Amino acid sequence: xxxxxxxxxxxPNRPFAERVLGRVVGSxxxxxxxNVDVDHVVDRIDVNHLxxxxxxxxLxxxxxxxxxxxxxxxxxxxxxxxMNEVLDRIEMDRLLGRIDVNLLVGRLEPNQLIDRVDVNxxIDRVDVNxxIDRVDVNxxIERVDVNxxIERVDVNxxIERVDVNxxIDRVDxxxxxxRVDVNxxxxxxELGAIIARSTTGVxxxxxxxxxxxxxxxxxVVQAVPAQMVRGQAVEVPHLPSGPSPVEDLPGxxxxxxxxxxxxxxxxSVSRFLAFLIDQFLAGILFTGGLVLTxxxxxxxxxxxxxxxxxxxxxxxxxxxxLFVYLAGSLAATGxxxxxxxxxxxxxxxxxxxLTGWAPVVRTIVFPxxxxxxxxxxxxxxxxxDRRELHxxxxxxxxxxxWDAATARLxxxxxxxx
Numbered sequence: 001x002x003x004x005x006x007x008x009x010x011x012p013n014r015p016f017a018e019r020v021l022g023r024v025v026g027s028x029x030x031x032x033x034x035n036v037d038v039d040h041v042v043d044r045i046d047v048n049h050l051x052x053x054x055x056x057x058x059l060x061x062x063x064x065x066x067x068x069x070x071x072x073x074x075x076x077x078x079x080x081x082x083m084n085e086v087l088d089r090i091e092m093d094r095l096l097g098r099i100d101v102n103l104l105v106g107r108l109e110p111n112q113l114i115d116r117v118d119v120n121x122x123i124d125r126v127d128v129n130x131x132i133d134r135v136d137v138n139x140x141i142e143r144v145d146v147n148x149x150i151e152r153v154d155v156n157x158x159i160e161r162v163d164v165n166x167x168i169d170r171v172d173x174x175x176x177x178x179r180v181d182v183n184x185x186x187x188x189x190e191l192g193a194i195i196a197r198s199t200t201g202v203x204x205x206x207x208x209x210x211x212x213x214x215x216x217x218x219x220v221v222q223a224v225p226a227q228m229v230r231g232q233a234v235e236v237p238h239l240p241s242g243p244s245p246v247e248d249l250p251g252x253x254x255x256x257x258x259x260x261x262x263x264x265x266x267x268s269v270s271r272f273l274a275f276l277i278d279q280f281l282a283g284i285l286f287t288g289g290l291v292l293t294x295x296x297x298x299x300x301x302x303x304x305x306x307x308x309x310x311x312x313x314x315x316x317x318x319x320x321x322l323f324v325y326l327a328g329s330l331a332a333t334g335x336x337x338x339x340x341x342x343x344x345x346x347x348x349x350x351x352x353x354l355t356g357w358a359p360v361v362r363t364i365v366f367p368x369x370x371x372x373x374x375x376x377x378x379x380x381x382x383x384x385d386r387r388e389l390h391x392x393x394x395x396x397x398x399x400x401x402w403d404a405a406t407a408r409l410x411x412x413x414x415x416x417x
Contacts, residue, residue: 056098208407211343212258215400218267219249225381258404263351265386266344266398272377277338278326286321290314323363330359335401343402349387349395362394 249257329336334346334354346362347353369376369389376389387397 205410207341208410211402211404212254212407214270214273214342215258215261215267216254217269221269222267222381222386255404255408258400259408261400262404263399263401266400267386268377268380268388270342270344270400271380271388271398274336274338274342274344277341278336281337282322282325285325286318289321290317326366327359327363330354330362339398343400343404344398345401346396346398349391349397351397351399354396358394358396362390362396365393366390368393 249260252260326336330346331354333340335344339345346359348355348358369379379392380386380388385397391397
């Protein structure tokens with residue numbers, strides 16, 4: 001190993017003083033540095049005190065950012081960073097307080113920044129439920145300017161985009177109509193007056209009054225046997241499939257009472273008057289038919305039928321006609337002409353429409369109710385369900401069934417003369 005003089009001699013290009021200084025430093029400083037415990041020295045450095053004495057503004061001004069960024073390998077730097085540890089050690093409030101946001105934004109290249117953002121990863125880390133929980137909906141609604149929002153809506157464009165046919169197809173018309181109270185709608189418009197004046201006359205008004213009054217008479221007549229037999233006021237019977245019992249019936253006006261009693265068992269007075277009307281009409285129709293038949297036979301074959309005599313054949317023909325009239329009417333519509341005039345309907349005992357042989361059986365056994373001074377008919381006065389003998393045998397019942405609501409509307413709408 002050459003000595004110091006030899007090293008100095010082999011460096012002829014360096015000044016002598018510099019060579020001597022290098023020799024002294026090499027022989028003194030190097031051993032000292034080699035023996036320094038760097039970790040111990042670093043541990044004794046007060047980093048916070050050191051940072052506080054650094055003038056960051058002056059330091060940043062002396063840094064050539066562009067030159068520094070060109071020499072930094074961003075990918076290698078990012079790869080070596082433990083982001084969780086870095087974030088844990090950063091005092092965010094202090095850091096944000098020293099950042100010049102305007103200067104930072106001015107130097108950013110948005111396109112490059114956006115290209116490096118992993119949107120899917122960002123969305124996956126968002127806790128949507130926590131975000132929604134922190135939203136104050138009431139405060140948000142209070143800040144909405146509804147008028148300004150409405151003014152910005154293009155109603156015409158919105159209407160043009162509505163598929164009316166698809167909307168109509170999704171509407172359940174039956175369910176919608178079932179919820180519409182037609183009578184209430186009519187009562188609140190002038191349509192009620194139009195209907196009343198266009199669908200009624202003197203006969204219609206008289207028929208409405210007669211039906212309403214007969215319901216009141218039925219209640220009075222039925223009340224007497226109820227007091228005699230059961231010792232209590234008459235209750236309005238209802239069939240199993242009919243409406244619920246009526247409350248506070250005596251306190252109702254007659255027109256309202258008629259509406260409330262629809263589909264309830266009819267009283268004996270209305271039923272008997274309907275029977276008389278049917279007998280009268282059946283006799284008139286039979287007599288008229290007999291006269292026409294006699295005239296036709298006299299013209300065709302020259303035979304003359306004595307329609308005024310007591311011929312058994314004519315009596316048999318009348319009974320056959322009466323059976324066809326009664327049974328045929330009940331089978332077709334559930335009511336005869338007399339019952340239709342007084343708003344009565346014959347149904348099954350459970351309130352359903354007549355089916356099967358019930359109309360025929362009821363017509364055949366109807367005369368049985370007249371035996372023993374009509375005791376079968378009088379049963380309706382004493383029974384709670386108001387069914388008579390032929391109803392019990394045939395399994396039928398008679399109920400009120402007419403448009404009392406429209407009648408009430410007509411009575412309230414038409415001005416008295």
